[in-house]
Amino acid sequence: MNLRIISALVMRYLFLYSRTPMRLVELVFWPLVDLVVWGNVTVFIQKNSDAKFGEFILFFLGAMILWDILFRAQQGVAISFLEDVWTRNLLNVFVAPVRTAEYLGATFVVGFLRILVTCCVMSLVSWIGYSFNIFQLQWWLLPFFLNLMVFGWALGMISTALILRWGQAAESLAWAVPFFIQPVVCVFYRVEDMPAWSRPIAWLFPATPIFEGMREVMKSGTMNWNYLWLSVGLNVIYLTLAGALFVWVLNLTRKRGLLTKFATQ
């Protein structure tokens, strides 16, 4: 791992974002739309039901923000790769002394930066618009944030591997993959609210204990360390498997001679 190379690749993405402000708009716009819609829905529910129901605003907005962390981290990886495909830059990168780990590392950093931007915007708006102070979520949540980000990276590598395997026709997977798993990772509801048969599936994903843990922290202010360790453990497995999948598909692409087709088409 060479930090200079990672920083060079990150620099390329920063130049890109500074050159094409539309990409920044996308970073800010969609989270904002989500937030406003969900915020208003919760306000509506709050006004038309008894007070106890009101605490749901916390859950919904908290879940929204956390889901976005996962999504942005995944996008950081998948979209960064697609940027290289769209600008036909992949070949230049692959004939430069860039290790696969360095390339992925750079996309992880981009994922992290995207989260920072989105989080700042969402926290600010939810605070001003709905008096929802993200910091009332407690610092306990930070390890959950980090775990979500790591799971987002893993999903990003999986999306990228799928695009490499099936070509540009599969490009939309970059946006779709996180939503494939959304129903089973209990973003907006508890595992016990799911049909009994599907509950074991939920626990296969590191995001589930994170969302469960988040709700518990917000409700009782106490941290359930079991949730945290479970998500860390699952994340280690996911990150390893996703990395291996990416490397495997990359080698397969080399073997089939399709890497250059990808880079020059």
Add this chain to the structure above:
Amino acid sequence: MSATPDTREVVLEARELTREFDGVKALDRFSFKLHRGEVLGLLGANGAGKTTAMNCLLGLTLPTSGELNAFGLPLQANRISILQRSNFSSAYTALPGNLLVWQNLSVFARIYGVPNPKKKIAELMELLEISHLGKRVTGQLSAGESTRVNLVKAFLNDPELLMLDEPTASLDPDIADKVRKVVRKVQRERSIAILYTSHNMRDIEEVCDRVIFLHKGKIVCEGTPTEIMSRSSSNNLEDVFIKIARDGEILDEPKKEEAP
């Protein structure tokens, strides 16, 4: 074959390199040596296997069989250290179009760890007469400008081995001439080994010390441009090219290891 064996260090070597695509051989037992300070031209009609050869040599495509060494090391196992000492430019790839020229070049200078990158970039841009393009959007450059920006990228790390895939394709004769002269000048100054593919016979005559003609993935003849012309009793390489492209005529002494 050349009269005297080349005693310079072998920078790049392929042995019996074969690459099949769906059972069709794009490269068929392709062997060659490229020495330090030598420019080797790879010629052949469209589909002859030139790009496939280059992609294998860059580690972008894995060969079906055969052996590849660069700087005396097996290519696949030493890809990163070999790529650090090499570079590549092609008419068919571009630097990211939405970045400014200086941004793209800075990124690659950093990737290659170029000391004093600003100075290096300025020097190379001046050499290629594109100093005025620094603040332009890469995607809006003309073909000639973009080729020269790609060449700046290719010279950034002072490569010992350079692979150029049709660098003069889509250039007007004037720019093509300039590009050839610069490539030749830098190549001589630094004793770079260059593998050069082209359809342009003028390129080959002016730039290459030695050429290999490929036809359907096989070497059909090999030698200095003058040798090849005299052997085929043509007075220009263009005629040789056409003869080979049309019927794969083999000009060399009959091939030794032809299966019975």
